Amino acid sequence: MKALVVCAHPRGESFTRALTRAAVRGCERAGHEVTVLDLYELGFRAEMSLEEHRAYHSESPLLDPMTIEHAELVKAHDMLIFVYPTWWSGLPAVLKGWLERVMVLDVAFRLERQRVRPALTHVRRIVGITSYGSPWWVVKSLQDGGRRTLARALRMSCGTRVATTWLGMYSVDTSGIVERAAFLDRVEHTMAHLDPVRNHGGSR
Amino acid sequence: MRSLVVVCHPDPASYCAALRDRVVATLTESGHELRVTDLYAEGFDPLFTAAEHASHLDVGAHPHAAGHVADLQWCDQLVLVYPTWWSGQPAMLKGWIDRVWVRGATWELPAGGNRLQARLRNVRSLVVVTTHGSSKWINSLQGEPGKRVVTRTLRAVCHPRARTTWIALYGLDRSSAEDRQAFLDAVPRRLSSRRLRRLARRRSTAA
Numbered sequence: 001m002k003a004l005v006v007c008a009h010p011r012g013e014s015f016t017r018a019l020t021r022a023a024v025r026g027c028e029r030a031g032h033e034v035t036v037l038d039l040y041e042l043g044f045r046a047e048m049s050l051e052e053h054r055a056y057h058s059e060s061p062l063l064d065p066m067t068i069e070h071a072e073l074v075k076a077h078d079m080l081i082f083v084y085p086t087w088w089s090g091l092p093a094v095l096k097g098w099l100e101r102v103m104v105l106d107v108a109f110r111l112e113r114q115r116v117r118p119a120l121t122h123v124r125r126i127v128g129i130t131s132y133g134s135p136w137w138v139v140k141s142l143q144d145g146g147r148r149t150l151a152r153a154l155r156m157s158c159g160t161r162v163a164t165t166w167l168g169m170y171s172v173d174t175s176g177i178v179e180r181a182a183f184l185d186r187v188e189h190t191m192a193h194l195d196p197v198r199n200h201g202g203s204r
Numbered sequence: 205m206r207s208l209v210v211v212c213h214p215d216p217a218s219y220c221a222a223l224r225d226r227v228v229a230t231l232t233e234s235g236h237e238l239r240v241t242d243l244y245a246e247g248f249d250p251l252f253t254a255a256e257h258a259s260h261l262d263v264g265a266h267p268h269a270a271g272h273v274a275d276l277q278w279c280d281q282l283v284l285v286y287p288t289w290w291s292g293q294p295a296m297l298k299g300w301i302d303r304v305w306v307r308g309a310t311w312e313l314p315a316g317g318n319r320l321q322a323r324l325r326n327v328r329s330l331v332v333v334t335t336h337g338s339s340k341w342i343n344s345l346q347g348e349p350g351k352r353v354v355t356r357t358l359r360a361v362c363h364p365r366a367r368t369t370w371i372a373l374y375g376l377d378r379s380s381a382e383d384r385q386a387f388l389d390a391v392p393r394r395l396s397s398r399r400l401r402r403l404a405r406r407r408s409t410a411a
Contacts (some may be wrong), residue, residue, distance in 0.1 A: 090298060097295030148348075
């Protein structure tokens, strides 16, 4: 498969970046082609501009060369991997902004007779890899907005033949080096052993 | 009663701006003290930086957020006016939450703990006025993450008995001009529900 890894963390030495590297290693072990988009490194602008908002409902909503490039990458990859820290139960602003600015008309959805139809039908798998400051039960009681955004809202744009894989590290602020290393191993192992056959009726 | 209205939309001529005007007019008429923050108009930078992340567990290390924090600590009621995009707050507004709701101002973390303690106990009411492009049904399937962030996560650091009020227009993309007008006209009534009026009365006698 071709995997697009979208990473959102401001610091190079962060656990999220380590998770990104682990995910990439896992993908490479499985023989996937990997492209990494590090939104902070790229200087990706988070907020949608006035011009972009005005163009949003037009036929060419992509105005920024960077969003055009990212939209092409989305179209060329069949696995989307998001690596981010969960802040306030949601995606960091830069990743939320990436969805708003890149996942636009004719990238994430199409309009057919005024009805919204999925356009990410080539995507076979969405993977979320994230860390939470809170323990598992608190995340569940707050209902994990970030996960719902990616595994439900974005998934709806992918048609019916898509699997989701969720890897969450809970209580990360109080975790020790052993737990973190174990989670990094788990991420690498999971990404190296994703089973394309069981979920998709054949690797295509 | 003191209300802080936070508005987030890039287009000053949008439907969201019309909603903001209704909200401001209604609250002013009801005698609220008002502060309005328009994130796009003031050019707020939503990017949480590496330096902020490095010091996010330090109290009082966030000069960029000082004005916004003062507003948050001043208000009895927080009103968010924004369009729902990808089932949640626009990146601009999420960035405001990421960067302004800092340690010491809105939450505290006991040593060795991993559960936030509320520090924004002055906020008794959280109100959201928003629009969804897709229908209520689609939003329910998606689990309304934007709604949960406010009614659960943000509420958790406010007053323990803080009320939440969700005023939302669903199906904006397929709505008619009449639908939108009807929603605009309903905003004043929804904003002065008996519950919110009672709260405002109590807060003004307390002040």
